[in-house]
Amino acid sequence: xxxxxxxxxxxxxxxxxxxxxxxxxxxxxxxxxxxxxxxxxxxxxxxxxxxxxxxxxxxxxxxxxxxxxxxxxxxxxxxxxxxxxxxxxxxxxxxxxxxxxxxxxxxxxxxxxxxxxxxxxxxxxxxxxxxxxxxxxxxxxxxxxxxxxxxxxxxxxxxxxxxxxxxxxxxxxxxxxxxxxxxxxxxxxxxxxxxxxxxxxxxxxxxxxxxxxxxxxxxxxxxxxxxxxxxxxxxxxxxxxxxxxxxxxxxxxxxxxxxxxxxxxxxxxxxxxxxxxxxxxxxxxxxxxxxxxxxxxxxxxxxxxxxxxxxxxxxxxxxxxxxxxxxxxxxxxxxxxx
Amino acid sequence: xxxxxxxxxxxxxxxxxxxxxxxxxxxxxxxxxxxxxxxxxxxxxxxxxxxxxxxxxxxxxxxxxxxxxxxxxxxxxxxxxxxxxxxxxxxxxxxxxxxxxxxxxxxxxxxxxxxxxxxxxxxxxxxxxxxxxxxxxxxxxxxxxxxxxxxxxxxxxxxxxxxxxxxxxxxxxxxxxxxxxxxxxxxxxxxxxxxxxxxxxxxxxxxxxxxxxxxxxxxxxxxxxxxxxxxxxxxxxxxxxxxxxxxxxxxxxxxxxxxxxxxxxxxxxxxxxxxxxxxxxxxxxxxxxxxxxxxxxxxxxxxxxxxxxxxxxxxxxxxxxxxxxxxxxxxxxxxxxxxxxxxxxxxxxxxxxxxxxxxxxxxxxxxxxxxxxxxxxxxxxxxxxxxxxxxxxxxxxxxxxxxxxxxxxxxxxxxxxxxxxxxxxxxxxxxxxxxxxxxxxxxxxxxxxxxxxxxxxxxxxxxxxxxxxxxxxxxxxxxxxxxxxxxxxxxxxxxxxxxxxxxxxxxxxxxxxxxxxxxxxxxxxxxxxxxxxxxxxxxxxxxxxxxxxxxxxxxxxxxxxxxxxxxxxxxxxxxxxxxxxxxxxxxxxxxxxxxxxxxxxxxxxxxxx
Numbered sequence: 004x005x006x007x008x009x010x011x012x013x014x015x016x017x018x019x020x021x022x023x024x025x026x027x028x029x030x031x032x033x034x035x036x037x038x039x040x041x042x043x044x045x046x047x048x049x050x051x052x053x054x055x056x057x058x059x060x061x062x063x064x065x066x067x068x069x070x071x072x073x074x075x076x077x078x079x080x081x082x083x084x085x086x087x088x089x090x091x092x093x094x095x096x097x098x099x100x101x102x103x104x105x106x107x108x109x110x111x112x113x114x115x116x117x118x119x120x121x122x123x124x125x126x127x128x129x130x131x132x133x134x135x136x137x138x139x140x141x142x143x144x145x146x147x148x149x150x151x152x153x154x155x156x157x158x159x160x161x162x163x164x165x166x167x168x169x170x171x172x173x174x175x176x177x178x179x180x181x182x183x184x185x186x187x188x189x190x191x192x193x194x195x196x197x198x199x200x201x202x203x204x205x206x207x208x209x210x211x212x213x214x215x216x217x218x219x220x221x222x223x224x225x226x227x228x229x230x231x232x233x234x235x236x237x238x239x240x241x242x243x244x245x246x247x248x249x250x251x252x253x254x255x256x257x258x259x260x261x262x263x264x265x266x267x268x269x270x271x272x273x274x275x276x277x278x279x280x281x282x283x284x285x286x287x288x289x290x291x292x293x294x295x296x297x298x299x300x301x302x303x304x305x306x307x308x309x310x311x312x313x314x315x316x317x318x319x320x321x322x323x324x325x326x327x328x329x330x331x332x333x334x335x336x337x338x339x340x341x
Numbered sequence: 342x343x344x345x346x347x348x349x350x351x352x353x354x355x356x357x358x359x360x361x362x363x364x365x366x367x368x369x370x371x372x373x374x375x376x377x378x379x380x381x382x383x384x385x386x387x388x389x390x391x392x393x394x395x396x397x398x399x400x401x402x403x404x405x406x407x408x409x410x411x412x413x414x415x416x417x418x419x420x421x422x423x424x425x426x427x428x429x430x431x432x433x434x435x436x437x438x439x440x441x442x443x444x445x446x447x448x449x450x451x452x453x454x455x456x457x458x459x460x461x462x463x464x465x466x467x468x469x470x471x472x473x474x475x476x477x478x479x480x481x482x483x484x485x486x487x488x489x490x491x492x493x494x495x496x497x498x499x500x501x502x503x504x505x506x507x508x509x510x511x512x513x514x515x516x517x518x519x520x521x522x523x524x525x526x527x528x529x530x531x532x533x534x535x536x537x538x539x540x541x542x543x544x545x546x547x548x549x550x551x552x553x554x555x556x557x558x559x560x561x562x563x564x565x566x567x568x569x570x571x572x573x574x575x576x577x578x579x580x581x582x583x584x585x586x587x588x589x590x591x592x593x594x595x596x597x598x599x600x601x602x603x604x605x606x607x608x609x610x611x612x613x614x615x616x617x618x619x620x621x622x623x624x625x626x627x628x629x630x631x632x633x634x635x636x637x638x639x640x641x642x643x644x645x646x647x648x649x650x651x652x653x654x655x656x657x658x659x660x661x662x663x664x665x666x667x668x669x670x671x672x673x674x675x676x677x678x679x680x681x682x683x684x685x686x687x688x689x690x691x692x693x694x695x696x697x698x699x700x701x702x703x704x705x706x707x708x709x710x711x712x713x714x715x716x717x718x719x720x721x722x723x724x725x726x727x728x729x730x731x732x733x734x735x736x737x738x739x740x741x742x743x744x745x746x747x748x749x750x751x752x753x754x755x756x757x758x759x760x761x762x763x764x765x766x767x768x769x770x771x772x773x774x775x776x777x778x779x780x781x782x783x784x785x786x787x788x789x790x791x792x793x794x795x796x797x798x799x800x801x802x803x804x805x806x807x808x809x810x811x812x813x814x815x816x817x818x819x820x821x822x823x824x825x826x827x828x829x830x831x832x833x834x835x836x837x838x839x840x841x842x843x844x845x846x847x848x849x850x851x852x853x854x855x856x857x858x859x860x861x862x863x864x865x866x867x868x869x870x871x872x873x874x875x876x877x878x879x880x881x882x883x884x885x886x887x888x889x890x891x892x893x894x895x896x897x898x899x900x901x902x903x904x905x906x907x908x909x910x911x912x913x914x915x916x917x918x919x920x921x922x923x924x925x926x927x928x929x930x931x932x933x934x935x936x937x938x939x940x941x942x943x944x945x946x947x948x949x950x
Contacts, residue, residue, distance in 0.1 A: 016798070018810065050790045052637070055801075062798050063811060068790040070640055071800025072633070073663050079598075079630040083637020083645075084790070086623055087596050091641070091790050109633075112626040316616045323617030328589045331582060331618065332753045337572045338377050 009046065011036040016066040027178030027204035028057060031125060032064055034181050035094065038188035039067070044092045051094045052081040054101040057132045058125040058204075061096040075105030078113040081120050089309040092192055095122045099140040100130045103159050107139070114168040117196040119307040121188065124161055124199060125178075127206040128213050135209035147209075161201045162285030162300065166278045172198035173285065174299040177218055178205060183229070183297070190299055196307045216289045228294040230284065232302070235268040238294050245269070253283045255293060273302040350562050351410035353417030354510065356503075357434050358426030359396050360389055360403040363503035367424075368405025369748075370507055374520045375409040376573050376750040381564040382409045383715075383859065384748045385416035385933070390603070390687045397458035402433040410561045412866070414714075414859035416747060418935035421559075422513070424506050426450060426480070428466065429459035435469060443474045445509060447502070449481035476555055480505050480546075487545040488538050497535065501542040508546020513555055518543060569752040576718040576744040577607035579751070580648075580674055583722025585618055588644040590723075591730055591762040595620040596643040598634035600627055600653065603686040604742040605676035608648035628656035632673065636660060639669040640799070642766075642789030644726055646672035651680045651693045655700070661735055662701045665825065667799045668777075668785050670729035670765075674722070677741035679931040688931025689743035691855055692906035697737045698884055698913065704822045706829040708732070709883040711739040713858035716751035718744060721881060727762045732832055733784050739883075741905075743933050744856040767795060776809035777821075782835075783828035832885055839887040843869050843876040849946055850897035852923075854880035854910050857903055857934055864939035875943050880910070886917060894921050899946050901926055903934060 014036040022028045039049055049067040053059035054077035062069025072080045081095040095113075102110050102124050113120060129147060130136040136149035140161065144153040165173045172194045176184040184202060191198035203214045217226050228238035228246070236246040243258045245268035256263045272280075281301040287293035325331050354371065356364045365386055376382045384407040394401030408417035419439045425431035427450040438444065456463045469475060484502040491498070504525075511518060522540050529536035588595035597620065599609040612622040621638070625631040628649055635645040649657060654675045664671045677693045679685025697709045708728055712721040718740055725738040767774050767786040774788050774795035788795035797809060805812035806820055841850070843865040853861045858879050865877040878893055880886070894900060894914070901924040902911035908925045915923055926942045928934060 045793065047791055047793045047796055050641070062800065065798075066796060068640075068796050069798035069800075070637070070667075071798065071802060072636075073659055073801050076629060076633045076660065079625060079633035080637040080640075082630075083596070083598060083623070083634030083639075084641045085637075086621060086634065087594070087638035087641035087643045087645075088789075088791060108626055109630060112630070312621060316619055316621075319616035320619065325617045327756070328582070328586045328618070329756050331585065331615070332572075332756075333570065335572065336373065336377075337570050337753065339570050340379065340566055340568050 009040040011040045013046065014039050014066050016064050018063045020064055021060065022057060023208055025207040026057070027127065027206070028061070028125065030178045030181055031123070031184065031202055031204065032061065034184035034188060035123065036065070037181070037185040038192065041185070041189055042092065042192055048091050049094065050084050050091050051096060052084060053077050053096040054106055055132070056098040056101040056130070058096055058098040059101055075101055076109065077101065078106055078109035078122070082113050082116070082118050085118055085120055086309050086312065089119070089313060093120050095120050096125070097122065098125045099128060099138045099161070103139040103161065103164070111164060111168040114165055114170040114197045114199065116308040117171060117305055119195050119309060120197050121191045122197060122199045123188070124201045125204040126161060126201050127204045127210055128158075129206050129210035131206050131209055160286060161199065163282065165199050166282050166285065166301070170199060171196045171301070171303045171305045172299075173201070173281070173301045174199070175201045175203070175295075175297050177203045177214070177297065187299060190302070194302055195310070196305055217295050226289050226294050228296055230271045230273070230296055230298040230300060232271055232273040232299065235265060235270050237265075237268055253287065253293070273299050274304070276303055346560055348560050348562070349410065351408055351413055351417065352422065352514065352559055352561050353406065353408045353420045354422045354424070355404055355406040355420040355434060355438075356424045356506070357402055357404040357430035358503070359429075360391070360394050360401050361396070362403065362426050363500070364403045364405050364426070367503045367507045368407055370521045370524060371510060371516070372407050372409070372748060373524075373573055374511070374516050376571070377520050378516070379563045379566065380409040380561065381411060381413035381566070382407060382573070382748070382750055383413050383416045385743065386746045388687055397427055397429050397455050399429045399433045399459060402430050404430075404434065411564045413564070414863045415933070415936065418937050422510065424510060426502070426506070427459070428455045428461055431466065431469075432459050432461045438473070441473060443476060443513075444469065445476045445478060445506065447480035447506070448477045449479045476553070478509065478549065478553075483545065483549060484542050487542050491538055492534065493538055498538070501539050504539045504543040505546035505549070508543040509550040509555065512547045512550035514559055514561065518547060567752060571750050571752055573748050574716050574719070574751045575746055575748045576712065576715040576740050577605070577676065577746070578611055579716055579718035580712070580722040580738070580740060580745075581608050581611035583719040584644070584646050584672060584726055585612075585615060585620060586719070586756060586759060587723045587726030587730075587762060588620070589618075589756065590759055591644055591726070591764055593642070593644040593764065596623070596635060596638035596645045597621070597648065598623045598625050598631040598638065598645070599648045600625050600631045602628070602650045602653045604678055604745050605648045605650045605653070605674065607745070608674060608676070628653040629660055632657040632660040635671055636664050636667070636669060639664070639671050640667075640789065642787070642791075644670070644730065646674060646726070648674040648676070650676050650678050651696065652683065654693060654696060658701050661707065662703060662705050663801050664735035665701070665705045665707060666801055666803070668733045668825070669735070669799075670733055670787075671735040672722070672725045672729050672738060673735060674738045674740065676745045677739060685931040687742065689741045689856070689933060690905050690929065690931060691741060691857070692909065692929065693739065694883070694906065694909040694913070697739055704826060706826045707735055707737050707884070708829055708832055709737045709739065711855035711881055711883055712744060713855055713879060713881055715744045715747045715749050719754075723759065727760065728832060728835070730762055730764050731784070731835070732782065732828060733765050733787060734829060739855055741856045767792070775807050777804055778807050779824065779828075782831050783824055830885055833888050836882045836885070836887060838889045839878055839880065839893050841876050841878050841893060844874045845876075847874040847876040848898040848950060849875045849943060850894070850900045851875060851877045851939070851943060852880070852900055852902045852914070853877070853904065854883060857905065860934040860936055860939060861903060864936045864943070867936065868940055868943060873943070873947065875947075883910075883913075891918050894918055898950060899924060901942060901946055903939060903942075905929065905934070
């Protein structure tokens with residue numbers, strides 16, 4: 004337990020922030036600092052680990068232990084830190100290029116292993132630091148510097164990858180919703196295992212307004228649904244829209260129409276092991292007539308890698324005759340020359 | 342029948358058969374028994390890359406060569422005795438045995454069908470009867486006969502034939518059977534019928550050799566070895582244990598991040614077993630994951646290492662640069678194999694030297710050291726870790742397939758005799774932590790997550806001197822580049838001087854590095870014994886080179902550099918010490934040097950002097 008209470012300012016480093024004015028990263032930085040201040044760790048027990056990209060400059064702006072790694076490798080760097088010292092609260096800061104393109108392999112494997120990491124994925128659907136090439140989450144047909152005639156690649160949905168890698172925790176938020184993001188990050192840390200938080204982040208320079216259909220003032224109430232475990236899936240300006248299961252598919256309905264009452268609306272169960280409904284929620288898109296799901300979509304308990312490893316070490320140590328290196332060197336077949 | 346007993350100091354035996362014939366086990370058993378009765382032993386397993394290569398073909402031949410007796414430093418150039426379980430094994434090896442060697446063949450497998458599979462002419466192969474002492478033994482049918490009263494299925498019976506061959510060779514060299522009997526009892530403790538069958542076949546093989554008067558035809562002089570407790574060890578196990586020993590000595594937890602790759606996988610496998618010592622082994626999803634998790638563990642305050650072979654080192658290059666610029670302690674073990682690309686995965690080579698020295702972007706100096714025998718992999722792994730921790734730098738340790746898989750008896754050291762290792766942790770009571778403040782050796786201090794008050798950031802971007810903040814200042818980048826380089830150069834004060842073996846007033850110096858030690862020292866010792874003046878200097882420290890290197894090299898008229906590549910170390914010496922003339926002797930066949938070819942080369946140079 005911490006012997007000091009922190010203010011989020013305690014987590015600010017003395018380095019000048021070099022993100023572009025208006026960049027979504029700045030709000031995310033504040034959300035992380037607020038989450039850390041609210042959590043129970045001592046400041047020296049936080050480690051912030053990143054790869055390469057705009058988002059990956061993050062550790063320099065945090066007054067914690069931090070490691071700015073190489074492109075795509077934040078996941079394995081963070082995995083090493085956490086496996087070595089499970090007492091630490093380890094935060095992996097990554098983006099859609101760093102985490103899902105060059106680091107895609109590490110991303111699926113850290114999730115599969117279920118290492119207790121807080122993986123914060125900034126999704127701006129573009130490469131910012133290299134000045135505007137398309138990323139693995141750029142939309143099909145999107146025109147960028149490296150796709151002058153539109154991309155001919157289908158994008159990843161990060162949450163779908165998480166489910167595909169048998170992930171146990173997935174949440175989604177928006178950069179400028181600091182209070183919501185902070186709360187989600189706190190829950191992500193409390194979840195033991197790999198927690199992925201996708202944050203829709205706006206790149207003001209190379210992909211400004213990419214998330215406008217979801218985030219703009221005019222449309223946001225109808226195009227966002229904020230899920231809470233145990234509560235019905237209701238959204239809309241009038242709070243009269245909801246989701247039901249129609250056969251195997253989700254369907255948007257209006258409460259009070261066609262005999263639909265509040266009791267018919269699906270109740271969110273983030274803890275259910277079977278991922279099918281979580282997957283359906285993750286894949287909802289405005290273009291298909293659905294709101295985009297936010298909040299903690301999936302949170303299922305499972306043993307984490309570093310805990311299993313420590314347990315295995317204790318178990319083997321309790322049974323083995325080899326207690327130190329001298330014992331090891333003398334184990335097995337030896338003979339004495341007199 | 343009178344038997345002539347041959348008195349010798351050393352005997353070389355090669356067991357050869359299909360890759361499923363159990364030749365590795367047979368060879369290991371003979372080596373262990375010989376070591377137990379006090380012989381020096383050196384072994385060389387030589388097997389195909391395929392797990393079960395096509396049966397009966399030359400490509401599928403698996404061999405195990407061993408040399409035992411007195412003053413043994415190599416597995417021997419050419420076998421005195423060859424055991425060939427089929428025509429392919431004979432065809433693959435007959436060109437490499439000594440003149441007049443004894444060849445034991447399993448006549449049951451010398452069928453027309455197997456001659457075709459081996460792609461050889463039965464008549465032509467029979468010519469060996471003129472040149473060699475061939476012992477024909479129907480090993481397969483005698484094994485079946487030996488087990489006719491057991492319940493085992495036909496396949497299991499045939500599988501025991503390697504024990505028949507082992508029994509015969511034990512008889513020829515007058516070795517006791519107890520050690521192998523004990524081994525079989527332990528190995529098949531839960532399948533007692535298999536243990537009993539193998540033991541029966543082993544004894545029957547021994548007795549068969551007595552019956553046909555194949556028995557003791559050699560008397561091998563035993564070694565006079567130092568008192569102590571001994572064991573057999575191969576280079577990969579020794580490397581693993583050396584790293585664990587360093588962690589214990591430095592009072593640090595140990596972490597290995599790795600990915601399976603031939604011929605380095607055994608290091609990962611060994612560390613995975615060592616949960617009992619609290620070691621954490623992490624089998625990553627790829628080579629990059631192997632080194633990056635290790636860098637993460639180093640950042641978190643562990644002694645961290647990663648193990649690989651050439652292609653894996655190529656994948657780790659960028660991450661190794663990250664360890665260079667962040668100045669974190671890390672050991673990278675490269676068990677070299679034939680390259681480039683996939684090359685010859687199961688064969689040995691020393692061709693990653695340039696990759697180790699120079700294979701990274703930017704000015705990226707890394708200390709490089711090389712082990713030279715299976716057992717001293719322990720010492721050089723320990724040494725790599727010591728240098729990494731005391732100088733806050735990644736260190737590259739080079740071994741290769743030859744010493745990684747080869748075994749020799751090893752006098753077990755005691756941990757109390759191992760050198761101390763001083764870690765560079767910042768004192769808990771220090772008021773301030775400046776991550777890139779350097780001491781007189783240019784070494785920075787180490788603060789790790791969990792230490793209160795020393796929170797700081799490291800990373801791959803260039804850092805300001807002292808503070809470690811990101812800096813793009815041109816002069817600072819140059820200063821930091823020089824400081825990192827200087828730090829590695831200063832390690833020269835912390836490593837032993839180069840030693841010269843052999844003739845004191847020789848004009849010719851044989852130079853080698855790494856795993857060629859055994860062959861070079863044997864060649865030079867034998868030449869000295871025959872009155873030839875030649876000396877030998879062997880390098881274990883490659884970067885930096887020992888302080889007295891220039892002085893040693895300047896004492897000779899001719900320097901011949903022997904290595905298993907196209908002259909990489911010779912070129913490196915020419916770059917570092919350009920005033921000497923270097924003669925090259927290069928071999929890139931996936932095979933170790935032979936003592937014979939070393940002598941031939943030295944004599945050729947001596948004649949020209």
